[in-house]
Amino acid sequence: MGLEAGTYRARGEVAYLGxxxxxxxxxxxxxxxxxxxxxxxxxxxxWIGYFTEKTYERTVKTLRxxxxxxxxxxDLSSIDGSTIVELVIEEExxxxxxxxxxxxxxxxxxxxxxxxxxxxxxxxxxxxGKVISELx
Numbered sequence: 001m002g003l004e005a006g007t008y009r010a011r012g013e014v015a016y017l018g019x020x021x022x023x024x025x026x027x028x029x030x031x032x033x034x035x036x037x038x039x040x041x042x043x044x045x046x047w048i049g050y051f052t053e054k055t056y057e058r059t060v061k062t063l064r065x066x067x068x069x070x071x072x073x074x075d076l077s078s079i080d081g082s083t084i085v086e087l088v089i090e091e092e093x094x095x096x097x098x099x100x101x102x103x104x105x106x107x108x109x110x111x112x113x114x115x116x117x118x119x120x121x122x123x124x125x126x127x128x129g130k131v132i133s134e135l136x
Contacts, residue, residue, distance in 0.1 A: 002045065002099055002100035003034075003043065003045060003089050003100040004089075004091075004100075005089055005090050005091050005100075006088075006089060007086050007087070007088050007089075008034050008035075008086070008087045008089060009034070009035040009037075009038075009084055009085070009086060009087075009108070010032040010033060010034045010035055010045075010084070010085055010086070010087045011032065011033050011035065011040070011081040011082075011083065011084055011085070012030040012031070012032050012047070012066035012067065012079045012081065012083065012085065013030075013031050013032065013033050013079075013080070013081045014030070014031050014079065014080070014081075015028055015029065015030045015031075015063070015066065015068070015076035015079040016028070016029055016076065017073060017074070017076070020050075025050055025051070025052060026050070026051040027048055027049060027050045027051065028048070028049050028051070028059060028063065028073070028076070029046050029047070029048050030046065030047045030048075030049075030063075030066055030079060031044060031046055032044060032045050032046065032047060032085075032087060032102070033081070034087075035084065038084070045087065045089065045100060045102055046102070047062070047066075047087070047102040047105055048102075049062055049063070062105045063076070063079070065083075065085055065105050065106065065107050066079045066083055066085060066105065067079055067080070067082060067083030084108050085105050085106060085107060085108065086105070086106040086107075086108060087102050087104070087105055087106075088102070088103050088104040088105075088106065089101065089102055089103065090103045
């Protein structure tokens with residue numbers, strides 16, 4: 001077992017392409033350093049994303065969250081520790097052993113944004129019929 005399950009602030013320090021040992025599935029690995037506030041700790045963990053038909057879109061989006069700016073996967077140099085992310089880490093069992101795994105990589109403050117002005121008014125108007133129908 002490694003890290004306790006939870007949400008951690010981290011930086012992706014370096015990223016590289018590879019393939020899984022068993023099936024040869026193309027993948028990308030980002031080496032992450034956990035933070036205490038904005039200060040790096042000695043704790044590290046890897047995030048691994050896969051390039052399959054079902055997963056490539058999520059993998060590319062996650063690379064963007066880590067700060068990848070390019071369009072050429074051969075150049076992941078913009079993942080350089082300059083972007084802080086939140087890692088959701090969970091414990092998994094594999095072959096009778098438990099280990100920590102990064103389940104999600106989220107942008108800091110990416111949870112929600114407040115609506116205001118015209119957007120707020122338009123949304124409220126569009127929902128009024130549904131809200132009223134729930135009351136009766």
